[in-house]
Amino acid sequence: xxxxxxxxxxxxxxxxxxxxxxxxxxxxxxxxxxxxxxxxxxxxxxxxxxxxxxxxxxxxxxxxxxxxxxxxxxxxxxxxxxxxxxxxxxxxxxxxxxxxxxxxxxxxxxxxxxxxxxxxxxxxxxxxxxxxxxxxxxxxxxxxxxxxxxxxxxxxxxxxxxxxxxxxxxxx
Numbered sequence: 001x002x003x004x005x006x007x008x009x010x011x012x013x014x015x016x017x018x019x020x021x022x023x024x025x026x027x028x029x030x031x032x033x034x035x036x037x038x039x040x041x042x043x044x045x046x047x048x049x050x051x052x053x054x055x056x057x058x059x060x061x062x063x064x065x066x067x068x069x070x071x072x073x074x075x076x077x078x079x080x081x082x083x084x085x086x087x088x089x090x091x092x093x094x095x096x097x098x099x100x101x102x103x104x105x106x107x108x109x110x111x112x113x114x115x116x117x118x119x120x121x122x123x124x125x126x127x128x129x130x131x132x133x134x135x136x137x138x139x140x141x142x143x144x145x146x147x148x149x150x151x152x153x154x155x156x157x158x159x160x161x162x163x164x165x166x167x168x169x170x171x172x
Contacts, residue, residue: 001084008078009088015065019093025066026086028056039070040079049074100129102149107141107157118147121154 012022030036035056039049050071057067073079094101104110104118115133122131138146144157155163 001088002081004078005081005084006088006092008073008081008085009092012069012085012089013092013096015069017063017065017069019090021063021066022086022089025057025070026083029070029082029086036079036082039074039082042077046075049079098129099132100126100149101132101134102147103134103136104145104147105136105138105141106145107139107143108137110135110145114145117156118145118154121156122147122149 035052038044038052053067053071053074057070070082073082073085078085100122102118102122104115106114110118115135119131119133122129122133142158144159144161146157146160147154155161
């Protein structure tokens, strides 16, 4: 993710646009591959791109701020980075609203006990944040679970415990 994408995401956040409106704009932007390709194409005149944006985003349910923002991104040459801008917006929005999104990865569907343990661990590390946990199955794990959040990974898998035990034994 580029710094420009992060900066543009912060600008989008400061426009006070609702998150659901941004989600809808992203869905529409990537509903077909051709729209993103067309808006990123330097051979197509800017006026034609603006007409396309008006046709796609000009309906009443879409806020004018979103339409204007997308036009500005196209004008500045960031049309190819729109996915990164949207993703950076979601991260920034979560940070400002004190939400941490984490992924619970386990060998098979995580039990309620594992999910509660994972939430408790994250709540102890980030007490002022609300935890949003998604679950994923990775059959390569022997057992236990791994939690990935922000730039941190908490390894509670059997393999991770064996590695930790090995490190302790070899350091003696």
